[in-house]
Amino acid sequence: MKNALSKKTTSVSDDLDSQHSCKAARMPINVIGTALMEGTDKIPYYTEIKALAPYVITAGVVKYWSRGTTNTWERKLHGKVYLVTGATSQGMGTSVVLEMARLGAQLIILTRNVDEWSTEWVHDLRERSGNDLIYMEKCDLSNLYQVRKFATGWLDNSPPRRLDGVIVMSGDMEPWGVPRLSKPLRKSSADGLELQIATNYAGVFHLLDLLQPSFKAQPPDRDIRIIVTTCWLQSMGNVELKDPLWQNVKYDSSLKFFASSKLQLSLCMLELQRRIAKGIRKQQKDGVERTGRNVSVTLVQPGTMRSHSLRRVLSNGSVILLLLLYCMVLYPFLFLLTKSGRRGAQSVLYALMTPELEEVNLKEDEVKYISDCSIVKLVRKxxxxxxxxxxxxxxxxxxxxxxxxxxxxxxxARKKTTSRQ
Incomplete structure (x- = not known):
């Protein structure tokens, strides 16, 4: 008896669900039919809909434009080995390594600290991607000693270790401060450099410069891609030829140091491409002439994203301002005008996947600059x-x-002092 009642109840609920779904499917048709046969005045809430429709459509168009383009290329990455920085951002970096892991790449992720959180993060990434070839190495890019230690360990192998590319997505942006109301606080690295210059410029430059022998040692048929993310704010930066590490420059603007770190790194990447290609051309073997274009350096501008850096800048590093200004006041506008981390990752994936950067399709040694999944020109002189x-x-x-x-x-000196104690 109870089973019969439960079956009847289930069947009745299923019928109701199907009726509701049918009504929902017929609703747009009924509305259109009513508008055509009886006029728009018979449509419920038509006046309110008419008043709000322009705003909704405009917001939709703006959001569609601001989200950027989507990468449509895909490569098999099984067996390929990549060094990655900035992967634990929970935004663009995490989206990129998740996709690379799903495509079968072996990833060596460089991070500032290897702790309980980062270990759990790697385990989660392995589970989500179904790829166990994901490893983490400690290498704080703001610390030149750690960078050299990692690069030396990487190069200290015979035969040379396989390396299919380096994806640099790490970066540091300090709060800009309120002009004329608060003096910007200068943060220093372990080497005494301004933190943004150390992280965004000196550390990345040092890593890629030291790894040049590894790039040159790869077989000629291997497509090696060095992808470095930058920011449109580099157009506001300055170049200090006599003091490239900005050790003696007055710290009067956090923005100036950030923009200049990105600009100087981009300029050095153009020279790095030429040096790698020139070095490979000198290593001709068995009379086979090499162009050196199997190693490509690419600059990627992912766009303005709702990233950790943007939150720090808009909140000026304050938790209260983060909750009040960013989350409650600005977020609706930022949602419309900026990208998510997953959308920002599309240009990085494009640079990794596109056949335009394969040696057979390159006619010169110039560094390519990618924005919104297309190659654009660098405009500064x-x-x-x-x-x-x-x-x-x-x-x-x-x-x-x-x-x-x-x-x-x-x-x-510190070691000697410690040993004496």
């Missing part, structure tokens, strides 16, 4: 000045060597 790029590269390398020697002396 510094990007056309090879002499400036070469001088900046050499000057940066020399200043890093001097700073490393200085810090090595300090480390040795």
């Amino acid at each position: 510094e990007f056309q000045d090879e002499a400036l790029q070469r001088e900046l590269y050499d000057s940066t390398r020399n200043e890093i060597e001097k700073l490393e020697k200085k810090m090595a002396v300090k480390r040795n």
